[in-house]
Each structure stands twice: as structure tokens, then as C-alpha cells.
Amino acid sequence: MKITKEEVLHVAHLARLEIEERSIDLLSVQIGKILEYVDMLGQVNTDGIKPTTHAIFLTNAFREDSEAVNMDREKTLANAPDKQEGNFVVPKVID
Amino acid sequence: MKLYELTIHEAHALLKKKEISARELTRSVLDRIAAVEPKIGAYLTVAADAALEQARTADQMISSGLVQPLCGIPLAIKDLICTEGLPTTCASRILENFVPTYDATVMQKLKQTGAITIGKANMDEFAMGSSTENSAFKPTRNPWELNRIPGGSSGGSAAAVAADLCLGALGSDTGGSIRQPASHCGVVGIKPTYGRVSRYGLVAFASSLDQIGPLAKDVTDCAILLNAICGYDAKDSTSVPEPVPDFTAALTEGLKGLTVGIAAEYSSSEGLHPEVSAAFQHAVRLIEGLGAKTVSVSLPHTRYAVAAYYVIAPCEASSNLARYDGVKYGFRDKNSENLLDMYRRTRSAGFGPEVQRRIIIGTYALSAGYYDAYYKKASQVRTLIMNDFNRTFETCDVILSPVAPTPAFVIGEKTEDPLTMYLSDVFTLSANLAGIPGMSVPCGFSTEGLPIGLQLMGSHFREETLLKTAYNFEGATDFHRRRPEM
Numbered sequence: 001m002k003i004t005k006e007e008v009l010h011v012a013h014l015a016r017l018e019i020e021e022r023s024i025d026l027l028s029v030q031i032g033k034i035l036e037y038v039d040m041l042g043q044v045n046t047d048g049i050k051p052t053t054h055a056i057f058l059t060n061a062f063r064e065d066s067e068a069v070n071m072d073r074e075k076t077l078a079n080a081p082d083k084q085e086g087n088f089v090v091p092k093v094i095d
Numbered sequence: 096m097k098l099y100e101l102t103i104h105e106a107h108a109l110l111k112k113k114e115i116s117a118r119e120l121t122r123s124v125l126d127r128i129a130a131v132e133p134k135i136g137a138y139l140t141v142a143a144d145a146a147l148e149q150a151r152t153a154d155q156m157i158s159s160g161l162v163q164p165l166c167g168i169p170l171a172i173k174d175l176i177c178t179e180g181l182p183t184t185c186a187s188r189i190l191e192n193f194v195p196t197y198d199a200t201v202m203q204k205l206k207q208t209g210a211i212t213i214g215k216a217n218m219d220e221f222a223m224g225s226s227t228e229n230s231a232f233k234p235t236r237n238p239w240e241l242n243r244i245p246g247g248s249s250g251g252s253a254a255a256v257a258a259d260l261c262l263g264a265l266g267s268d269t270g271g272s273i274r275q276p277a278s279h280c281g282v283v284g285i286k287p288t289y290g291r292v293s294r295y296g297l298v299a300f301a302s303s304l305d306q307i308g309p310l311a312k313d314v315t316d317c318a319i320l321l322n323a324i325c326g327y328d329a330k331d332s333t334s335v336p337e338p339v340p341d342f343t344a345a346l347t348e349g350l351k352g353l354t355v356g357i358a359a360e361y362s363s364s365e366g367l368h369p370e371v372s373a374a375f376q377h378a379v380r381l382i383e384g385l386g387a388k389t390v391s392v393s394l395p396h397t398r399y400a401v402a403a404y405y406v407i408a409p410c411e412a413s414s415n416l417a418r419y420d421g422v423k424y425g426f427r428d429k430n431s432e433n434l435l436d437m438y439r440r441t442r443s444a445g446f447g448p449e450v451q452r453r454i455i456i457g458t459y460a461l462s463a464g465y466y467d468a469y470y471k472k473a474s475q476v477r478t479l480i481m482n483d484f485n486r487t488f489e490t491c492d493v494i495l496s497p498v499a500p501t502p503a504f505v506i507g508e509k510t511e512d513p514l515t516m517y518l519s520d521v522f523t524l525s526a527n528l529a530g531i532p533g534m535s536v537p538c539g540f541s542t543e544g545l546p547i548g549l550q551l552m553g554s555h556f557r558e559e560t561l562l563k564t565a566y567n568f569e570g571a572t573d574f575h576r577r578r579p580e581m
Contacts, residue, residue, distance in 0.1 A: 008455060015413060015458040016420070016435075017451055018443040031456060033514050038402040041472045044479065051474030052481060054303055054333070055530025056290050056555060061332035075196035079424035088422055093434045 002032035002039075098123035099259045100578070103168050103316040106262060110157055110167050117153035117167025117211065120262075121146050124169045124213055128260050131581050136235045137245075137255040139174050140182050141214040153209040164319045166209030171261035173252050174215040175222060176307065177296035178202055181212065185298050186230035187220045189419050189426045189445030199296020200331070201265060201307055201324045208323055213261050217251030220447045221416065222272055222300045224248050225519050228510055229449045236506070237279060238579040239545055243503040246276030252310050253280035257579060263311040263320050267297060269304045270404055271498075271523025274535040277310050278498035278548025281537045283317045283565070283575065284310040288555050289530035290335035293328030301411035302333075304404075304527040313575050314536065314566045318342035321558065337556055345559035346566040350385040353564065356392035356491030361522055368501040374539030374547040375497045378568065382495070385567050390491055394483040397525060399476050404524040405517055406460050406473035412450075413457025419445060452513060481529045488554040493564050495551060496522050498535045502545035522550060532558045536565045537574035546574070 008028045012019045019027060073086055082089040098106070098120050109115045125143050132138060146169060153167035172178060175185045177195035179202070184190045198206065205212075219229035227235040227250025235250045237243040238258040245254040249266030253276035256264050266273040268286035277284030285308050292307045299305060309320030322343065327336040362375060383389055421427035421441030428440035446454070460469035487494065499519060509516045526533035531552055538549035549568070551561045569575055 003459070007459075011455050011459045011462065012451075013439075014462065015417075015454045016438040016442055017446075017454060018439040019451075020443075023448075027452065027455075030452060030513055031459075033512075034405060034452075034456060034517070035459075037514055037517075038406050038469070038473070041399060041402050041406070041476055042468075044396070044399055044472075044476050046472060046475035046479070049475040049478050051471055052478040052528075053474055055477075055481060055528065056288070056335060058290065058333065058335060063329065063332075071196065076423075078196050079193055081421060081425070081427035081429075090422055091431055091434050091437050095433075 002035040003028060099127040101262065102312045103165065103262050103319055106168060107164050111162045113157070117150040117157065118147065120167060121150040121169050121211055121213070124261060131258055132260060134236065134241060134581070135238055135254050135258050135260065136233045137171070137216055137251045137258065137260050138214040139184055139186065139217050139232060139251070142181055142212055145181065146211050146213045149211040153211060156209045161209070163208040165205065165323050167211065168262050169211045169213040170205065171214055171216045171252055171255040171264040172202070172212055173218055173249050173264070173266045175218060175267060175298040176201060176265060177298070178212060178215065181215060183215065183298070185221050186218045186232055187446065187450070188231045191426060193425050197296065200293035200328045202296065204323055210323070216249070216255055216264060219248035219250070220450050221298070222248040222267055222269055223412070223449050223453055225271070225275060225516055226509065227251060228506065229447060231447050234506060237503050238581065239281065240543070242505055243545065244279070244506055246279035246503060248272040249310065250276045253277050253282055253284070256280065256282045256310050256312060258581060263309060263316050265307060265324070266310050267305055267307050268527065269301050270408060270527050271520045273308045273310060274523050274533055274548070274550060275499050275520065277535040279503040279546060281546030281574065281577065282310055282312060283314055283536050284308065285317050285321065285534040285558065285561065286526060286532060287321065287325065287558055288532045290333055291325045291558070293326070293331040293334045295328055295330035299415040301408040302415060303411060304408060314562060314569050315343065315346060318346060318562050340559060342559060342562055345563045347563065348567065350382065350387040350564060350567050353387040353493065354491040355382060355387050355389050356487055356494045357389055358392050358394045358397070358494060358496065360394050360397035361496035364500065364521065366500050367497065370541045371497050371501060371547050375549065378538040378549045379495060381571055382564070382568055385571060392487045392491055392494065394487060394525070396476065396479045396483050400480060400525045400528060401517055401521055403473040403476040403480065404528060406469050407477065409453040409457035410461050410470050411457070413454045413461065416450070416454055449513065477528045480525055484529045484531055492560050493551050493553055495549060498522060498548035498550040502541045502543070502547055526552050531555055532561055534561045534565055536569060538572070539574060
């Protein structure tokens with residue numbers, strides 16, 4: 001077993017996902033098979049090879065630090081699931 | 096001739112001569128949608144009223160003499176490109192009610208030309224999939240055979256073009272999501288070089304791989320759409336300040352002097368369907384006949400592309416999709432008493448199974464103790480894949496390969512085993528990892544009548560070479576003229 005049920009549940013918690021009891025077995029098997037497959041990367045000699053995170057020549061994209069209005073408050077709040085007095089409302093954070 | 100059957104350049108000529116109006120053209124496409132869309136399911140939203148309103152504006156532009164090539168042309172837009180005032184769901188429950196308050200840069204550009212948004216096209220949820228079966232709302236059917244998948248993730252865009260439910264479309268391609276559905280639906284599609292098209296307003300899946308591109312009825316239309324959407328954008332710091340050529344100027348006759356590379360890693364790959372192989376070999380001979388020289392090339396790290404991609408893409412996705420927390424927009428579980436519960440319930444109810452799988456894989460691969468073995472290793476292999484291409488493009492201008500190992504598969508055939516589905520992306524993923532442009536053009540049909548596509552890959556910013564090659568190939572064949580019987 002490449003990944004245990006407990007590990008899947010732990011990672012799901014880190015990603016803020018709640019896995020239903022009835023899907024945990026299948027999910028662990030599916031993820032295990034994918035992880036076993038990608039293990040073939042271990043066959044490649046990558047000593048001294050720089051990782052690529054960006055495929056074209058751009059490195060840093062600098063710009064002037066200037067002020068601009070991107071979106072006003074009304075538009076920003078237009079899709080809010082819950083709002084009040086121009087703010088987003090969320091459930092209680094601290095008991 | 097029915098107006099909805101026109102290509103973009105044909106419709107443009109008629110609009111310019113005022114033989115038809117944008118309103119008539121839009122009505123014709125809307126009538127076609129009313130008749131055929133229930134069988135296909137290409138759209139998540141059909142914006143009939145807004146489209147007719149845009150047609151009115153286009154007709155005004157035309158009568159005042161402003162007739163750009165896309166003015167009055169009805170287009171389908173993949174439902175992960177933000178459209179102001181029109182729902183943009185990413186085919187996900189978590190964005191079911193999301194109506195953007197701004198346009199993506201590509202939409203601003205299209206609107207300036209007078210193009211018409213006829214609707215928002217179905218897709219795999221958050222572009223994760225190769226069949227459009229991962230849409231949270233409905234599958235899309237292949238217009239050539241309704242029990243087959245149209246490919247994915249831009250399956251709605253490809254099916255809409257193939258079934259004449261629009262004149263052209265925008266999709267996005269993270270690992271083949273434009274090229275593979277284009278191949279399966281018998282239309283033309285191109286993934287531009289990474290950075291050619293602004294990603295501002297494109298809902299992010301894997302930011303270092305995602306790129307917007309067109310799907311169209313022929314190569315000329317593809318070049319016209321590309322002209323409209325390319326260019327540097329200050330709102331996307333990964334867009335490239337390279338000059339954008341007139342891509343239609345590349346569409347000239349003759350392939351003398353062109354060298355095409357054939358890589359055994361693609362053309363003799365295990366699992367390649369014999370009819371796909373035959374269509375590919377035929378296409379190569381035809382291109383040779385048009386004056387191109389062929390050389391054998393080798394891309395030895397191709398066999399690791401699927402593994403590298405299915406580490407890198409989920410890692411980036413797990414980070415990008417952290418924003419869906421039920422706070423600022425999208426779905427929220429309303430029965431949670433505290434914030435942590437709200438996050439967990441919102442995300443579990445809002446994301447479908449494939450999206451959750453990839454978030455878990457990405458989170459696992461990035462977590463302490465696993466980062467070096469997975470993400471760093473995959474990023475190093477990505478470098479080797481890029482090096483393969485850089486070396487190969489010293490000896491050839493274009494690499495030819497099949498787009499997908501088989502013609503479109505049957506709906507439901509691969510949904511049980513995610514890994515089998517991933518392996519069907521084997522020929523298209525490398526272009527995204529390397530950031531190079533890739534294109535699909537129709538190159539044949541299986542005995543069952545399913546379209547087969549030819550993939551062309553080129554060096555960074557060499558879209559013109561791909562378009563020119565594809566244009567000449569298309570001119571020597573009639574595959575792109577065939578239409579599915581509906």
C-alpha cells in the first residue's frame with residue numbers, strides 16, 4: 001500500500017476536505033495507484049539538474065509601484081455568500 | 096448554405112459586403128442551438144438575449160465601416176474564462192452561482208473587435224479531465240457519435256465547433272485540453288506558447304501550464320482568433336512582451352525548406368491504435384509530398400511526461416484551489432458553526448471527486464518530507480523534457496505526432512480508473528511542460544467514422560510555422576470539410 005487510509009485522511013484535513021467514510025477505501029486505492037505510477041520518476045538521473053517551475057525565459061517581471069483601482073467594494077462583495085455593512089461575514093472564529 | 100455552417104472568414108466576407116447581418120448570423124446559430132444542443136450538451140449557458148444585443152452593436156460597427164475579422168461572429172467561450180455578467184462556473188458546484196463582475200483580458204479583446212459571446216461551453220470541472228465527463232452538471236456528447244466522449248477538458252468548445260453551434264470557440268490547455276478534444280471532434284485547435292495569451296480572468300488550474308487558445312473549423316479561423324487574443328498584458332506578469340505577428344500572414348502555400356521531425360517515442364508508442372497510426376503515417380507522407388523534409392528525432396524523456404505532469408499539475412492545483420473557501424464568492428455550506436467546519440464542508444460538497452483527488456495528491460506531494468521526492472523531482476524531469484525539445488528544434492522546425500493514442504472512447508469507459516484516463520494524455524502533456532506551442536488538425540477518420548487528429552509542435556513563439564504547416568496540410572486534404580450528421 002503506497003498510502004494508508006490514515007495518511008489520506010491527514011492530507012485531506014490539511015487541504016480542508018472532509019472525506020466520507022464510504023469513499024475512503026476506494027480513494028486510498030486510487031491515489032495509491034497514481035503514486036505508484038509516478039514513482040517511475042525515481043528511475044531518472046537528475047543529479048545536478050535544475051528544477052523548472054516556469055517554461056519561458058522571463059525571470060522577474062518588475063513594474064512601477066503605482067496606485068490603481070481594480071474593483072470597487074460593491075463589485076467585490078457582489079458574489080459574497082454572506083455580507084453585512086460592506087464586509088464579508090464568516091462563522092465565529094474564536095469561541 | 097446555412098449561415099451557421101460558415102467559417103469565420105466566410106462569414107466575415109459576407110458581413111463586410113453587407114450580404115448578411117450579424118443579427119441574421121446570430122439568429123441562425125441560436126436556431127441551430129435550439130435544434131441540436133439538446134443532443135450534444137455543449138453549453139452550460141446559452142446567452143441568447145445578450146448575444147442578440149451584441150449583434151446589434153456589431154451591426155452598428157459594420158454600418159460605420161468598422162469591420163474587424165471577428166466583428167459579428169458568434170463564439171463559444173469555455174466556462175472558466177470570466178465573462179462580466181454571465182455565469183462562469185468552471186463546471187463546478189462550488190462556482191455554480193458565480194457571476195464575474197469583470198471580463199478576462201481575452202474577453203475585453205474580443206469585445207473590442209465586435210465578437211459575440213453566444214454561450215459558455217461545458218468542460219471537465221476546473222479543466223481536470225480528458226473527456227468532459229467530470230463536469231458537475233452534465234456530460235457533453237461527441238457530435239460524430241453520441242455515445243462517445245468529445246475529449247476534454249475543452250469538450251464543450253470542441254463539440255460546439257464541430258456541431259456548428261458557434262463559428263469558433265475559446266478553450267484552455269493545461270495538458271492537452273484544446274488539442275485532444277479538437278482531435279476527437281474533427282476541428283482545429285492550437286495551444287499557443289506559454290505567455291502568448293494573458294491568463295488574467297482565466298480561472299487558474301495549474302498556473303505554469305495553463306494557456307488559452309482557439310478551436311475553429313479551419314486553420315485560417317484559428318489564425319484569426321489567435322490574432323485577436325495574443326499580446327502582453329500588464330495584469331498577467333507571466334504574459335510575454337514579445338511582438339505579436341499577423342498570424343494570417345503565415346498562411347502561404349508551399350512547405351519547401353521545412354524540416355519536420357518524427358519521434359519514435361510518439362509514432363511507435365505502445366498502445367497506439369492501428370488506425371491512428373495509419374492516419375499519422377499517411378499525414379507524414381502527405382507533408383513530405385508538399386515539399387517538407389522529414390528527419391528522425393528522439394525525445395527520450397517522453398516516457399516520464401505523464402508522471403511528471405501528474406505531480407506538477409496537482410501540486411499547482413492544490414495551491415490554486417485553496418481560494419475556494421466559501422468566504423468571498425461561490426458556494427458556502429450554511430450549516431457550519433465554526434470557520435474550520437465551513438471550509439471543510441464547503442469544499443467537500445463543492446468539489447467533485449476528480450478535483451478532490453488531485454487536491455489530495457498535490458497536498459501530499461508538497462507536504463513536509465515528500466517535497467523532494469515528488470515536486471522537486473518532477474520539476475527536474477521537466478527540465479530534461481524541455482532540454483529534449485530544445486535540442487530537437489536545432490534539427491527540425493516542427494515535430495509531428497498523433498494527438499491521442501486512440502479515437503474518442505465510449506462515455507463511461509475510463510471513469511472507474513483515473514490513471515487510465517491520465518495515460519490518454521501521453522502525447523500532449525510535454526508541450527505544456529516545455530511551454531511550447533502545439534496544434535491539432537484533422538488528419539483522418541477511423542473505420543467507425545471517428546475523427547483523428549495530427550499534432551504539430553514547434554519551438555517557443557513559432558506558432559506561425561505550425562499554422563503554415565497545418566494550412567498546407569489542410570489545403571491538400573478534405574477532412575476539415577466533413578461534418579457530422581446530426
